[in-house]
Amino acid sequence: MSRTVDLAYPFTGRWLVQNSPADRVPSHGTTLFASSRAIDFVPVGARDRTAPFTLRSAVLPEPPDAFPGFGREVLAPLDGEVVAAENDERDHPAYRGLPSIGYALTQRRRVRRGWRALAGNHVLVAGEGVVVALCHLAHGSLRVQVGQQVRAGDVLGRCGSTGNSTEPHLHVQAVVRVDVARASAVPVTFRGVIPRNGEIVDAG
Numbered sequence: 001m002s003r004t005v006d007l008a009y010p011f012t013g014r015w016l017v018q019n020s021p022a023d024r025v026p027s028h029g030t031t032l033f034a035s036s037r038a039i040d041f042v043p044v045g046a047r048d049r050t051a052p053f054t055l056r057s058a059v060l061p062e063p064p065d066a067f068p069g070f071g072r073e074v075l076a077p078l079d080g081e082v083v084a085a086e087n088d089e090r091d092h093p094a095y096r097g098l099p100s101i102g103y104a105l106t107q108r109r110r111v112r113r114g115w116r117a118l119a120g121n122h123v124l125v126a127g128e129g130v131v132v133a134l135c136h137l138a139h140g141s142l143r144v145q146v147g148q149q150v151r152a153g154d155v156l157g158r159c160g161s162t163g164n165s166t167e168p169h170l171h172v173q174a175v176v177r178v179d180v181a182r183a184s185a186v187p188v189t190f191r192g193v194i195p196r197n198g199e200i201v202d203a204g
Contacts, residue, residue, distance in 0.1 A: 004187040005130045005174055007077035008152045009203035011159075014048060015041040015069070017201060018169070021187070022194040033115040037185040038173035039194070041201065043069020043159055048200050050167065053096060061093030064138075064161035070168040071141075072159045074134055076150040077190075080127035083178050087142040089120050091160045094167040103166060110164050115180045119171070120163020123156045124178060130186050131178055135171040136163050 009015075018040040021027040026036035044050055045068030056062065064070045070091075095103040110117045119135040123144060138160025144150060161168045175183035188194070195201050 003129075004189055005078075005127075005132075006189045006192060007132065007172075007174075008075070009190050009201060010075045010077040010134055010156075010170065010172060011041065011043070011072060012075070012203050013043065013072065015043050015170070015201050015203070016048070016050070017195045017197055017199045018042055020195060020197045022196045031185075032111065033118065033180050034175045034183040034185040035173055037187050038171060039188070040169050040171050042167065042169040043067075043072050044200065045069070051094075058097035059099070061095055061099045064091045064094055064168050067094060067168045069159050070161065071138060074137060074156050074159055074170055076125055076152050076154045076156055077132055077134070077172070078125060078127040078130075079151050080125040080132075080149070082123060082144045082146055082148045082150060083126045083131065084122070084124035085142055085144060085146055086116060086119070086121050087137075087140060087157075089162040090139050091162055092165075094161060096166065100166055107164065118164040120165060121157070121160060122163070125150060125156075126178065130174050130176065131183070132172065132174045132188075133180065135173075136160055136165045136169060138162070
């Protein structure tokens with residue numbers, strides 16, 4: 001197993017933890033694309049909730065800007081160099097309730113297209129011996145470009161709903177090389193700990 005890398009939280013405010021490797025490995029149910037120790041963060045609003053689940057939610061896709069975290073800033077979690085970036089994919093609707101079933105049936109197609117199709121708009125930051133991927137960013141929101149040096153806390157882009165995403169959220173994973181399809185996963189902590197599923201992280 002690779003050494004654990006401690007990161008800063010790549011956001012401010014309150015976010016819900018999902019698919020955490022603190023609860024199971026592989027955290028996303030697969031080792032494909034070095035995702036075995038990835039973690040998801042869902043931004044929450046009032047009363048630590050995402051968008052209300054309504055009758056519309058149960059039967060129809062929802063616009064991503066109906067969710068409280070859509071457009072929240074995503075920050076660099078470490079010092080390093082931007083080694084890959086994607087900014088052109090359009091945000092798609094959120095899929096909850098019945099629409100999520102149909103969306104799940106299309107996942108194999110995205111897997112066949114490769115990691116970039118799953119990641120959507122993303123930034124890869126290479127630090128000392130590790131590459132950290134931040135995925136599902138909003139269309140046109142990136143503030144950085146390949147070759148740029150960043151410091152932890154610098155704004156990279158904004159939370160969106162691109163790639164393999166059922167609602168606006170941030171997917172974070174660390175790998176040993178830029179070619180994610182051929183990389184192995186690196187365990188991560190945030191401020192020395194790995195939060196568990198269902199926790200609300202308050203990053204200030």
